[in-house]
Amino acid sequence: xxxxxxxxxxxxxxxxxxxxxxxxxxxxxxxxxxxxxxxxxxxxxxxxxxxxxxxxxxxxxxxxxxxxxxxxxxxxxxxxxxxxxxxxxxxxxxxxxxxxxxxxxxxxxxxxxxxxxxxxxxxxxxxxxxxxxxxxxxxxxxxxxxxxxxxxxxxxxxxxxxxxxxxxxxxxxxxxxxxxxxxxxxxxxxxxxxxxxxxxxxxxxxxxxxxxxxxxxxxxxxxxxxxxxxxxxxxxxxxxxxxxxx
Amino acid sequence: xxxxxxxxxxxxxxxxxxxxxxxxxxxxxxxxxxxxxxxxxxxxxxxxxxxxxxxxxxxxxxxxxxxxxxxxxxxxxxxxxxxxxxxxxxxxxxxxxxxxxxxxxxxxxxxxxxxxxxxxxxxxxxxxxxxxxxxxxxxxxxxxxxxxxxxxxxxxxxxxxxxxxxxxxxxxxxxxxxxxxxxxxxxxxxxxxxxxxxxxxxxxxxxxxxxxxxxxxxxxxxxxxxxxxxxxxxxxxxxxxxxxxxxxxxxxxxxxxxxxxxxxxxxxxxxxxxxxxxxxxxxxxxxxxxxxxxxxxxxxxxxxxxxxxxxxxxx
Numbered sequence: 124x125x126x127x128x129x130x131x132x133x134x135x136x137x138x139x140x141x142x143x144x145x146x147x148x149x150x151x152x153x154x155x156x157x158x159x160x161x162x163x164x165x166x167x168x169x170x171x172x173x174x175x176x177x178x179x180x181x182x183x184x185x186x187x188x189x190x191x192x193x194x195x196x197x198x199x200x201x202x203x204x205x206x207x208x209x210x211x212x213x214x215x216x217x218x219x220x221x222x223x224x225x226x227x228x229x230x231x232x233x234x235x236x237x238x239x240x241x242x243x244x245x246x247x248x249x250x251x252x253x254x255x256x257x258x259x260x261x262x263x264x265x266x267x268x269x270x271x272x273x274x275x276x277x278x279x280x281x282x283x284x285x286x287x288x289x290x291x292x293x294x295x296x297x298x299x300x301x302x303x304x305x306x307x308x309x310x311x312x313x314x315x316x317x318x319x320x321x322x323x324x325x326x327x328x329x330x331x332x333x334x335x336x337x338x339x340x341x342x343x344x345x346x347x348x349x350x351x352x353x354x355x356x357x358x359x360x361x362x363x364x365x366x367x368x369x
Numbered sequence: 370x371x372x373x374x375x376x377x378x379x380x381x382x383x384x385x386x387x388x389x390x391x392x393x394x395x396x397x398x399x400x401x402x403x404x405x406x407x408x409x410x411x412x413x414x415x416x417x418x419x420x421x422x423x424x425x426x427x428x429x430x431x432x433x434x435x436x437x438x439x440x441x442x443x444x445x446x447x448x449x450x451x452x453x454x455x456x457x458x459x460x461x462x463x464x465x466x467x468x469x470x471x472x473x474x475x476x477x478x479x480x481x482x483x484x485x486x487x488x489x490x491x492x493x494x495x496x497x498x499x500x501x502x503x504x505x506x507x508x509x510x511x512x513x514x515x516x517x518x519x520x521x522x523x524x525x526x527x528x529x530x531x532x533x534x535x536x537x538x539x540x541x542x543x544x545x546x547x548x549x550x551x552x553x554x555x556x557x558x559x560x561x562x563x564x565x566x567x568x569x570x571x572x573x574x575x576x577x578x579x580x581x582x583x584x585x586x587x588x589x590x591x592x593x594x595x596x597x598x599x600x601x602x603x604x605x606x607x608x609x610x611x612x613x614x615x616x617x618x619x620x621x622x623x624x625x626x627x628x629x630x631x632x633x634x635x636x637x638x639x640x641x642x643x644x645x646x647x648x649x650x651x652x653x654x655x656x657x658x659x660x661x662x663x664x665x666x667x668x669x670x671x672x673x674x675x676x677x678x679x680x681x682x683x684x
Contacts, residue, residue, distance in 0.1 A: 127471065127475030127476055128472075130464070130471075130475075131461055131464070134464050206461070207457075208459045208460065210420075210423075211459060213424065213425055214423055214425070215448070215521070216444065216446075216448035216449050216451075216477075217445070368427065369420070
């Protein structure tokens with residue numbers, strides 16, 4: 124059940140395939156930029172691979188991954204209802220909870236597939252291209268960057284899927300999900316200025332804590348906060364999916 | 370459940386949207402291995418009832434059983450061997466026809482994947498299976514919708530306006546295909562359509578819904594036979610023929626249609642009545658050039674029952 128659902132997500136040219144290419148292009152751009160600056164000013168920029176490449180690739184995959192993850196996630200939530208295919212999914216006799224669960228798991232897999240090529244090429248570039256000994260990268264540093272570059276897009280994709288499932292309209296789902304990620308979440312983070320612990324449990328600080336950021340909040344609590352932030356929209360989406368008539 | 374049990378049983382089904390009653394107290398059974406035409410004017414509740422039967426919408430009151438299972442409580446078991454098209458078939462346009470069927474086969478399971486090729490073959494899309502659905506015409510999507518319905522080897526096919534978008538030759542093929550589902554496969558087909566002439570050729574039974582209420586349910590023959598029965602005549606002296614025919618006891622209505630043609634409505638529709646009409650005219654010296662039996666078409670009966678003018682009705 125997950126495989127066919129995954130196929131409906133990864134088959135979308137605009138969001139998934141196009142998005143994957145954009146992330147790949149971002150990684151290649153980082154490689155080209157580092158090659159050029161190394162060529163132009165080798166003393167000041169002695170490394171092409173190693174730490175500079177890791178920072179560049181990690182940053183590009185993280186940033187573009189969040190945006191593309193939101194597009195893919197929002198459509199995973201809204202597309203079937205907006206397109207009218209949902210009624211035919213329900214008509215298969217597969218329970219609605221199972222359909223929703225399959226879509227959620229398929230989205231997780233899709234985000235992995237979306238980021239995998241760019242991360243793989245980036246890691247190869249980090250390890251293979253020449254770098255100064257001072258810029259060498261440890262396995263732990265590599266793992267941290269990969270973890271950050273995967274978790275942030277995944278979290279925002281899942282939240283976007285919940286929003287998409289509630290709104291049932293592709294355009295609205297994408298717009299609201301982007302607004303949530305780039306406007307509402309930063310604004311909510313400002314709560315930290317009022318009450319620090321509560322502020323640390325907002326999505327962005329909690330995610331930051333999970334991916335290596337410093338905070339007074341323990342990692343398990345930050346993890347719980349992220350789970351709640353993700354589960355909230357997903358459960359709202361499930362509620363709508365169970366209640367809706369198609 | 371036994372073969373004699375109905376495949377669909379509706380009992381007092383009512384569906385309201387706020388204060389609007391879309392379906393009102395509808396009760397009837399659909400027998401196995403039959404094709405039932407589900408007819409009604411636009412907005413009469415046809416699609417709403419279909420959605421309720423398929424577990425896509427909840428009834429306000431009443432009960433629905435499909436294949437002996439209550440809907441929606443046992444929808445999973447009920448829909449296991451039910452295929453359907455509701456309003457119009459929808460697909461993932463960026464996948465091929467075959468790719469779409471593979472997605473649904475993956476959800477249906479239980480040998481559905483092996484049915485993809487035969488299903489495409491059966492609906493005449495074997496050569497187009499590798500094209501993206503966004504390149505399909507409406508008629509091709511309809512046929513792909515039927516192919517998808519076949520993936521679960523359904524006992525029951527519920528098809529809502531399935532012949533939309535088909536050209537005349539496609540329509541004839543489609544009609545033959547639907548009949549083959551019933552006659553060769555032994556499936557039950559519940560078909561809703563605006564094309565009354567098509568339904569008359571496909572269906573064994575008819576149910577007519579009007580303003581949410583079931584107003585008639587029976588076989589096509591019963592339905593049509595209960596309508597106007599008569600003969601059409603072409604004579605050499607229409608005026609004289611009218612006065613003679615109006616004097617006959619079993620003639621209920623004589624209608625002049627111009628150019629010597631008359632429509633005669635009879636109390637009974639047998640050979641004796643036709644012979645008596647001919648004899649009365651000939652004995653009175655009226656020449657009869659042509660005589661043919663006429664009976665109400667399904668469309669006429671439909672308009673009669675739903676009490677609406679032809680101009681309001683779908684063709």
